[in-house]
Amino acid sequence: MIEVLASGPLVSIQDQGRSGLRRFGISSAGAMDSLALAVGNILVGNDPGAAGVEITASNFRALFCENIAFALSGADGSASLDGLDLPPDWVIGARAGQELSLRVPKKGMRVYMTVAGGIDVPEVLGSRSTDVKSGFGGMQGRSLVAGDRLQHFPRPDVISLPPLGFGVKPFALPNDLVEPDDRDVTLVRAIPAAQHDNFSSTAQSSFWSTDWSLRPDSNRMGLRLAGPELMPLEHTELLSHGILPGVVQVPPSGQPIIQVSDANTCGGYPKMAVVIGADLWRLGQVRLGGKIRFVKATQESAVVALADQKAYLARVAKASRLARRL
């Protein structure tokens, strides 16, 4: 059992989300940085879809009440286990009585904590993810608070770890998708969408070349971008249709909104582009005030990117299995 000693307003239990329920208006929810959750789970020997804790831009402290292996992945939260500094993408065995503390990341937005066996809360509609929007799932549909006690499923086999744990290298982005750190710009690949050509060539060119700022009212439903106003050539009313995380809508305000994990399942605003599946996790690490720039992609390149990510996770799994036997 792990006791939460200090938490923040955006700390929730997430797995890889609900699927197959969009026709009932039920969003996927799930980890915003799904790649980090998968890595963290693999490090502790869990299925990549096990439930963990998503800690968003927050200080966080927890007390381990038993010996248990846990991992931290995603952003670097300057983690410390009883004074021992831990890097991200790291797994270590905690001993009963040890305290973990995390700080607001200097880079990135979300840290994931996974524990061996996975967090044990009831499944609601097939998932342990917290649907923050509608208030169900995870820990009673809410953010974690001090005093919460996290249970985990038992591990059938004993994990043997090196004494100070071990870690893996983060996923290596292609060079052309990496900007110098001080620019705080996240480049995400996107495929032009149905209403892209309904915008003037000036608006289109603005969309693809602007370093869009993440507005402070961004959240798990949508990343609201600030920048030049994008106006369509003519106003059309679209009938309500299914939409997905990654869809970039341009409402009448002319300011794009990227739909993410808790977004509504249907909408009617013009769609400019859709962020590729392999880059959705990157949206989960953009900080408020940080910048996003879109890079045009195709279905083919998007599928290659998915395969690259799958290959990375396979390498993480291999390294993890090896290290846990040392």
Add this chain to the structure above:
Amino acid sequence: MKHVSEPTISAMGEAALLCESPRSSNDEDQFRVWEMSRIVEKWPYVRETVPGVNNLLVIFDPQAVTAREVHTALRRVWSEAAGRAPAGRLIEVPVIYGGDDGFDLPEIAAHAGMTQAEVVALHSGAEYVVYAIGAVPGFPYLAGLDPRLAKPRRNVPRVKVEGGAVMLAGVQAGILPVTSPSGWHVLGRTSLSLFDPFASPPVVLQPGDRVRFTVEELKA
């Protein structure tokens, strides 16, 4: 052979296609969408289908099939699928109209050039068909709103509208099951629960159901 108009099929990222009726919202194409959904959801590489208002979103595994193949298959199914009128249940939704529960009723009436009582009579006098469920859990997109009541969505959505709100936007009517931001206009409130994540099924209304609003009270 009956002429069937071609659908508009567009990519939504690398793993989804949206198939839309080329016409304005109508029953025939909605029935076609329901039938297509039943057929397409069985295809092995299809992960999920999401019926909308006269459209169908098809989510597939892009590592198992190309968008081009799915596009071709959808075009064929659209022309072959012809649904039937729904044999749905009739659900009565009691509504407290106006006052604090229907704070947009005065504006809706003004926009329509009617009294609030006339708006309520038209709204509750119609029989609606649930075309699709979406946006938030259990939210029904209802067809059948009297066109005289139509009013475009708000330019700036409200940050918070309480669950139970009975609403309209454009030519669509709806009922908000959970508290949520919304750009729709609120005529009234119902106590009927449309979503419970712990119930089986979790969502009360289904596409094809018919809805009638009844006047529990009119505060005007």
